[in-house]
Amino acid sequence: MSLVIHGENPETIIRIAGAARRFFPDSPAQAVCLAPPGDEELRRLGGAGVETVHVLPENLTSQGPAVVVAALAMAVAKLGASTILLSATKYGREIGPRLAQRLGGSYATECIHVESVGEGLLVKRLVLGGAYQASLQLNARPYVIGVQAVADSAGGGAGIPRLERLDVDVDAPKIELLEVVKPEASHVDLERAEFIVGVGRGFKRREDLSMAEELARILGAELGCSRPVSGDLKWMSEDRHIGLSGKRVRPKTYLALGISGQIQHLVGIRDSKLIIAVNTDPNAPIMAESDYAVVGDIYKIVPPLIERLREKLGRR
Numbered sequence: 526m527s528l529v530i531h532g533e534n535p536e537t538i539i540r541i542a543g544a545a546r547r548f549f550p551d552s553p554a555q556a557v558c559l560a561p562p563g564d565e566e567l568r569r570l571g572g573a574g575v576e577t578v579h580v581l582p583e584n585l586t587s588q589g590p591a592v593v594v595a596a597l598a599m600a601v602a603k604l605g606a607s608t609i610l611l612s613a614t615k616y617g618r619e620i621g622p623r624l625a626q627r628l629g630g631s632y633a634t635e636c637i638h639v640e641s642v643g644e645g646l647l648v649k650r651l652v653l654g655g656a657y658q659a660s661l662q663l664n665a666r667p668y669v670i671g672v673q674a675v676a677d678s679a680g681g682g683a684g685i686p687r688l689e690r691l692d693v694d695v696d697a698p699k700i701e702l703l704e705v706v707k708p709e710a711s712h713v714d715l716e717r718a719e720f721i722v723g724v725g726r727g728f729k730r731r732e733d734l735s736m737a738e739e740l741a742r743i744l745g746a747e748l749g750c751s752r753p754v755s756g757d758l759k760w761m762s763e764d765r766h767i768g769l770s771g772k773r774v775r776p777k778t779y780l781a782l783g784i785s786g787q788i789q790h791l792v793g794i795r796d797s798k799l800i801i802a803v804n805t806d807p808n809a810p811i812m813a814e815s816d817y818a819v820v821g822d823i824y825k826i827v828p829p830l831i832e833r834l835r836e837k838l839g840r841r
């Protein structure tokens with residue numbers, strides 16, 4: 526098997542490489558990057574089993590996804606890849622289907638398991654918001670697969686990968702990108718946070734979030750939220766929304782305040798080591814998923830909790 530991995534940045538590629546190593550321990554991987562990785566990233570790519578890092582010409586992304594896909598298709602052909610692993614992120618979902626269509630191959634995303642079976646590839650992917658797993662047999666080569674790669678990369682690789690420029694000759698884009706307006710972001714890195722206080726619609730007013738902010742500050746935690754809190758109510762920035770359509774987090778502790786725990790939210794927190802939920806409804810789905818389920822009103826529980834923590838931790 527000739528395996529190529531690609532992602533929007535070196536950090537994502539390192540994670541995909543970890544997944545690649547678990548799925549195909551005997552197949553060396555080659556990475557295709559949009560920009561040269563730094564020395565530390567290169568070392569970690571080597572640790573994750575990548576042998577060669579090919580760097581595409583600069584500024585491809587600014588020319589839009591069609592140009593990136595055209596360049597990737599040429600890279601895949603040059604490298605003779607039979608399997609291309611991408612991230613199951615927005616970027617991967619935008620690039621993956623186009624790449625598979627262009628190469629005449631197969632595509633599947635949200636894959637949690639991949640293995641070679643006979644002439645094809647068997648993948649398991651999450652469907653219906655993560656409630657079920659579907660098994661698919663991909664038969665048309667090359668196989669383009671979006672993998673869920675949130676866990677630490679499996680180590681075991683050694684050495685620094687070779688760094689090579691990959692020259693590809695792509696046509697000018699048919700669509701010209703005029704402007705990119707970045708949404709207001711808080712620059713929070715929820716995926717790396719060790720303690721997250723998650724906020725849901727149990728909060729009645731925007732001002733009440735100060736309660737959660739204060740609790741998070743004392744605990745040294747980051748604030749996250751359910752989708753309605755950022756998407757519908759616009760009380761928090763989009764980059765704090767956790768779940769199927771948001772961030773997948775894996776903190777040591779996730780404290781869910783007034784979150785019901787619909788499957789679309791649970792998908793994003795299931796790698797947390799410890800889940801604590803506070804909810805007035807003992808039958809809310811999050812309660813069954815929590816290590817500690819506190820049946821109660823956040824408005825009655827959080828303020829005295831803040832006071833107790835202030836006393837205990839000596840933090841004002």
Ligand SMILES: Cc1cc2nc3c(=O)[nH]c(=O)nc-3n(C[C@H](O)[C@H](O)[C@H](O)COP(=O)(O)OP(=O)(O)OC[C@H]3O[C@@H](n4cnc5c(N)ncnc54)[C@H](O)[C@@H]3O)c2cc1C
Pocket residue numbers: 724725726727728750751752753754766767768769770771782783784785786787788789790793803804805806809821822823824
């Ligand atoms: C395609 C799709 C993708 C989606 N992606 C995501 C996603 O990525 N992330 C996500 O979060 N959602 C996502 N959703 C939405 C998801 O289905 C739920 O609607 C959402 O997670 C519910 O948010 P919530 O728990 O904050 O609100 P609710 O479901 O309204 O729950 C509020 C909870 O607060 C409790 N409560 C009320 N008052 C108090 C109080 N005073 N004290 C304590 N508890 C209280 C209630 O008992 C209830 O359980 C998606 C939906 C779709 C269709």
